[in-house]
Each structure stands twice: as structure tokens, then as C-alpha cells.
Amino acid sequence: MRPSPRRMVILGPPGSGKSTLARQLGARHGLPAFHLDRAYWRPGWVEAEPAAFRAEVERIAALPAWVIDGNYTDTIAPRFARADTVIYLDMPAWRCTARVLRRTLSSLGQVRPAGPEGCPEQLTLEFLRDTASWNRIRRARHLALVESFAGHRVVLRGPSAVRRFAAG
Secondary structure, X not given: OOOOOOEEEEXXXXXXXXXXXXXXHHHHHOOOEEEHHHHHEEOOOEEOOHHHHHHHHXXXXXXXXXXXXXXXXXXXXXXXXXXXXXXXXXXXXXXXXXXXXXXXXXXXXXXXXXXXXXXOEOOOHHHHHHHHHHHHHXXXXXXXXXXXXXXXXXXXXXXXXXXXXXXX
16 A cells, blocks of 8 residues: 655646646645646746746745646656655646636636636637647657656546545
8 A cells, every 4th residue: 555645746738737636636635736827927928037936945845745737847857856746637638728718717906716816817829829739749748748657647637536535
């Protein structure tokens, strides 16, 4: 039997459910959940300075227990160095794009609960395009990152696999 995870990284396309799963796993295992979008974006959708963002990711990764969701592969090393589990949400592009559209339209102009402070939801063609093309452009590289991780690796394909995993 595997010991309960204490440091989990969640990766996957936009709209795949990373933040939701982070909250669920954090609640189930008594771990704080950190959403990297909150560390990266400043009010008004201004990007953090790279050194400041990296320092914040390193600070979070040094904590004794956590669930961290977000891709930001430039800062994957400190997370992978401390993590015991890496989870990849392998969802089809159409599902992620539909979720992003639904999420954005339902909270347009408001800040989502896991969203960055001072960054109200907005619909941009660039983000939709990025979401729709994620699997074609980024999926293989992210799956290779997961495969390179020395600890426990989990790839969840589809919402039912995510629900089963979250339920334990």
C-alpha cells in the first residue's frame, strides 16, 4: 500500500480541471492547494517578473506538504525535486475548450475562486486558440515530463477517471 501523498503536482491543458482536482485532493489529504496562476498573474492580467515568480514557486515547493496545479514548465524543476506524485489530466481538446468557454462565460468580468486576484475572467481568442491546440502542440512534451518524473506518476484520461481518482 502506498503512503498518502504529501506533495502533488497537477499538470494538464487549460480547462482540464487542474484547479478543481487540486482543491479536492487538498481537502481529501489535508494539504494546502496552490494554484500557480495566482502566483504568476498580477492584478489586471500583468505577468509577474520571472525571478519573482520563480522565487515564489521555490518557496511553495519548499513547504512540507502541498498540491500545486499549473504547468509553467520553466519552474517544473523545484516542484519535481520535492514532489512525490505527478498527475497529468489528459483530456481531449474539444472538452477543454468547451469547459474554458463555459467557465469564462459564466463568470465573465468576475474573479474565479482559484483565479488570480484582480484578474476578472475575460474571453480572448489567443487563450481559446491555445486551449484548442494544446494536445497537438504541448501534450507530448508534458507527457514526456511526467514520464521523466522518478516518483509516482498518474495519467488520468477523461472526467470519470478524474472523479474516481479524486474520490480515492
